[in-house]
Amino acid sequence: MFGTYWITGHSLIWRLDGANQHLPLLENFRQAMGDLLSGKIDSLPQWSYQMGLGTDNFSVYSYYLIGDIFAYLTLLFPVSKVVIIYQWLIILRLYCAGLSFVFFASHFNFSKNVINTGVLVYLFNAFLLYSAEAQPFFTTPFIIFPLLVLGIEKILQGGSPWPLTFTFIWMLCSNYYFAFVLGLGAIIYLILRVVLYYLHDLNYLKTLGKLVFATITSVLTSAIILVPVVFAVTNSTRAASNFANGLKMYPLYYYLALPSQFINGGNRDFYFWSALGFASIAFFAIIFIFSRFKRYKLLATTFVLSFIMLLFPFFGALFNGGMAPSNRWTLLLCLPLALATCALIKNASWLSDRLFKYFSYALLVYAAVIGITYYFESDEKLFVPFIFLFISLAALMLVHFKKVAHPTRFLLLVVLANVSLNAIYYEAPYNGGYSNEMLPTKTYENLKKKMYAGLDHRLAPVDQKGYRVSSTSQNFDLGAGYNLYNNLPQTTTTLSSYYSVQNKYVGEFSEDMQNIQYDANVPLRQVDDRTILNNFLGVRYIFNWLNQDNYKKIPAGYYLDKTTKMVTDPNHDSQKDQQARRYKSDNAFPLFYWQDQVFTDKQQRKYTASQKERALASGVKVSEKAAAGLKRATIKDQTVEIPYRLISSRGNEIDTHNVAKMDSDETYQLLLTRPQDQEDDKYYPDSELHLEFDNIEYEPFSLKDQIKLEQLHKSSQGIHGLLDQNNRYNYYKYLRYHVLQGSPDSSFSLKVDSSRGTETIKQPKQDALSFYKDITNGTMNVGHFDNSLPESLTFTPSKLGNYSFDLKVIATPLAKNGQYQKQVKQIQQNKLDDLKLQKDQITGRIKTNKAGILTSTIPYSKGWKVKVNGKKQKLLRTNTAFIGVKLPQGNNKVSFTYELPGAKLGTVLSLVGLLFALVGGIVSFVFYRYSRK
Incomplete structure (x- = not known):
């Protein structure tokens, strides 16, 4: 499994989650735990200032590390x-x-x-071939689930509840997500086992008592971790997810791929996380189980139930906590399939001739199904597992006819060869193999040193200097497909953060600003390079790479501060020259500052996204109650709406409420119409240009119409495409493409090109799972223009169909001596003095000449408490997402402290759980001694 990585020079560090989440978090955790064991009590703060804008340490570490027993093994080794x-x-x-x-x-x-042989089926399937390296803690449920089943079975057979209790505790502490999945799996197992085997023979009262004891004891004992986790998850961006992403049935391509996915261990396309890919012999194991249904009722019923669950998104969403229809629950299927394989191998020498007829007929039908679906899902990685269907049947026949001296060893070797070749096909770096997604050896170590090409050297994190850094959107490409989502290996603090649990208020802020880069896992990214958002969030430095995407899209006020040495193209193509650049701004807002003017929710509901962004410099958004007695701010004349016309490449003027794209080559020009007296003058110089899309609707054409239009487009190419005029093949090609794309579906993108770069509003497919979102609006930052706004922009909808949207073109003047600059200078003067960011505490002082609001860009959480001049005050949620407090006139000493929500309650419940377990242990011991007498 891992030999391919070694041969091709790849590490076991996945370029996405591994490099952005798991490994850097483990490094930080190991350092903190080592310091704690060395006596440094302050080594594990409850709040981190460095994870994105700032977050609760526990909410991140509890998902990945705190309950992971393997993480603590790092303490045996140096950092x-x-x-x-x-x-x-x-x-x-x-x-x-x-x-x-x-x-x-x-x-x-x-x-x-x-x-x-069962172990090979249990471990070496597509689920673990992927997730073992991508998300290492995904392997832990494979350790826990067999122990969970044994614990339940022990109670059903009249045994002790303690094995189940200890397994439950491990399950609940390890990871709340998989605790949920395993818990549902345990309930299903219990129900099936009782109904099928113990229905009339069970001592229900005694069994129920033991199950209740195990459940209550484990839940209470785990509460110290479980209760804060519940608080974190219910206050995260995932809390408002759409059930099953709105799906009632899966797209056609999912059902076409499902038969082959069962054996395709080299498969990387996990449609809705239906990661099966078992050894080919598992196909015959299932037939064997059904041929002896009465003997293997539990396994047969499990397979029927699993098949039904795979057909409907409802079950994927149910096991995924009511969110995206992710079939990660299929990890539970590995145990019964491995057990079924063991049963087949054990009985292989005594199988009947009739059963081999069933095997043969079933194989022919299955091969025909795979052959038909291959016309759509032509994945060459299916070749090896398909051949091993026949090899496995031949091996079983050799054993059946006594042609093999050691039948179980022989079958073990056949399965070993099968899963080994699956792994090689899966990992090999050709045709999209998985090793291409692994960082090359030593790359991660170099990444820590050279993430920003050394330009971040001596830049301090936010808790020391109060500023943050960022990079240009889709620009800072480090190669190997690495996505710069997090900044943990570095000492600097960036806006972007990529974790499974994100602060919901930061998400609300991002959506409020119609940030087109928002999703639940990465709420901000680079805030689409919008000037005021960058300033407001305290971004002093922006990193940029010459000649990569959007390298010209620098926010206003950021000037070139430092560069690396220019690497010129050997062929003298200046468009391929390479250089890392650092831009600096003197307009970054302080981390904490005071404002005497406010906006309210009711007031801002009337504003466009650009106006809301502009309002960040004019006042502070607070609740109606907090705004009482304070002057209301205004944004009058601070943004300008620009008239425009939308012209098709066919020469027609288009209404934005009726954009019918019927040709894949059709584009549109957005002409910014100027007054006649300004045609030759500079038009709103030194302004940032936004396109505000609202009420976006997309209606795709029917599958039949899309294919017809594609064929028409092909035939219109005339002599240029003469050799491509194969109508029958073109029909099949377009049919196959649209079926695999799930057409017609709701996904689309709206792309705008300018001299500054390219921006896109994208509606993801429903199979994007946790990255899925319903797009009805979005504000594109086209860029900052020094001299004059552009005369036109190129607008391109991605797919054929009917589009409708409201569009406003907004310019925000940002002149160096204009009103915005004056407001920024005033904000910087009103900063909190003597600011100190310490462990779970922020302090500072400020003198105000009137009552007002102290606001910040530290994310709001109910764990924050505030005191002004030593007296408790009400913590405010300012600007949708951040902590603040109302200050009276005069000298004010301010102190914010953080305490993990639910920690006290969880600790009390855990102590009660330990006491409950102790009492239960004593009672069990006494009862055991009494029963022996």
Whole structure:
């Protein structure tokens, strides 16, 4: 499995989650835990100033690390070795998952070779071939689930509840998401087992008592982690997700791919996370189980239920906490499939001739289905598992006819060859193999040193200097497909953050500003390079790479501060020259500052997104109650609406409420119409240009009409496309394309090109899972223009269909000596003096000449408390997402302190749980001694 990485020079660090989340968090966690064990009590603060704008440490670490027993093994090694240990822990987790299955299977009458064959099916499937390196903690449920089943079974057979109790505690502390999935799986197992086997023989009162004891004890004992997690999740950006992303049924391509995905261990396209990809022998194992339904009722019923669950998005969303229809629950399917394989291998020598007829007929039908769907899903990685269907059947027949001396060992070797080749096909760096998504060896270490090409050297984090950094949107490409989502390896503090649990108020702020880069996992990114948002969020430095996307799209007021040495193109093409650049602004808002004018929610509901952004410099948005007695701010004449015309490339003027795109080559020009007396003059110089889209609707053409239009476009190419005029093939080609794309579907993109770069509003497909969002509006920052606004912009809808939207073109003047600059200078003068960001505490002082609001860009959380001059005051949520407080006139000493929400309640409940467990243990011991007498 890992040999391919070693041969091709790749590490086991995934370029996305591994490099952005898991490894840097593990490094920080190891450092903090080491300091804590060394006696440095302040080493684990509850609040982090460096994760994005700032966040609760617990909400991030609880998802990835706190309950992960493997993370604590890093304490056995120096901090400098964490990168290596992280990769070895990936292998150790898999090994432990294998041991867990061995322990589970040893409760049956299986030989060692039979159990080892089951282990191969259990471990080496598409789910773990991907997630073992992508999200290493995804392996832990594979360790826990067999122990969970054994714990339930022990109680059903009249045994002790303690094994289940301890497994429950591990499950609940390890990761709340998988605790939810495993918990539902345990409930389903319990119901099926009781209904199918114990219905008339169970001591219900005694069994229920043990189950209740195990559940209550584990929940209470885990509360110290569980309660704060519940607070964090319910206050995260995921809390308002649309159930199943609005799907009632999956797209056609999902059902076409599902049959082949069952055996395609080299498959990387997990449609809705239906990551199956088992060894080919599992196909025959299922048929074997159904042929002996009465003996294997539980396994057969499980397979029927699983098949039904795979067909409907409802079940994926249910197991995913009511959010996206993600079929990660299929990890639970690995255990019964591995067990079914063990049963087949054990009985392989005594299978009937009739069963081999069933095997043959089923194989022919399955091969025909795969052959038909191959016309749409032509994945060459299916070749090996498809061949192994026939090899597996041949191997079973050899065993059946006594042609093999050691049948179980022989079948073990066949399955080993199958999963090994699946792994090679999966990992190999050709045709999109998974190793291409792994960072090359030593790259992560270099990344920490050269993330910004050294231009971040000596720049301090926000908790020391009060400023943040960012990069130009879609610009700072570091190669190998690495996405610059987080900044944890660095000492600087950036806007972007990529975690599974994000502050919901920051998400609301981003959506309020119609930030087109928003999604639930990465709420801000680079805020679309918008000048005032960057200033407001305290961005003093922006990193930019010459000749990459949007390299000209620099916000207003940011000037070139430092560069690396220019690397010229060997062929003297200046468009390929390379240079990293650092831009600096003197207009960054302080982390905390005072304003004497306010806006209210009711007031801002009437504003456009550009006006809301402009209002950040004019006043502070607070509740109606907090605004009482304070002067209301205004944004009158601070933004300008620009008239425009939308012209098709066919020469027609288009109404934005009726844009019918019927040709894939059709584009549109957005002409900014100027008054006649200004045609030759500078038109709103030194302004940032926004396109505000609202009430966006898209109605795709029917599949039939889309194919017809595509064929018409092809035939219109005349002599230029003479050799492509194969109507039958073109029909099939377009049909296949649209079926695989899920057409007709609601996804689309609206792209605008200017001299500054390209911006896109994108409606994701529903299979984007946690990255899915319903797009009805968005504000594009076309860029800042020094001399004059552009005369035209190129507008391109991505797909055929009917579009309708409201569009406003807004210019925001940002002249150096204009009103905005004066407001910025005033804000900088009104900053909180002697600002100190310490462990879970922020202090400072300020003198005000009248009552007003102290605001900040520290994200709001109910864990924050505030005192002014030593007296408790009401914490305000300012500008939608940030902490603040109302200040009276005079000298004010301010102190904000943070305490993890739910921590006290969780601690009390855990102590109660331990007491409950102690009492239960004593009672169990006394009862055991009494029963023996």
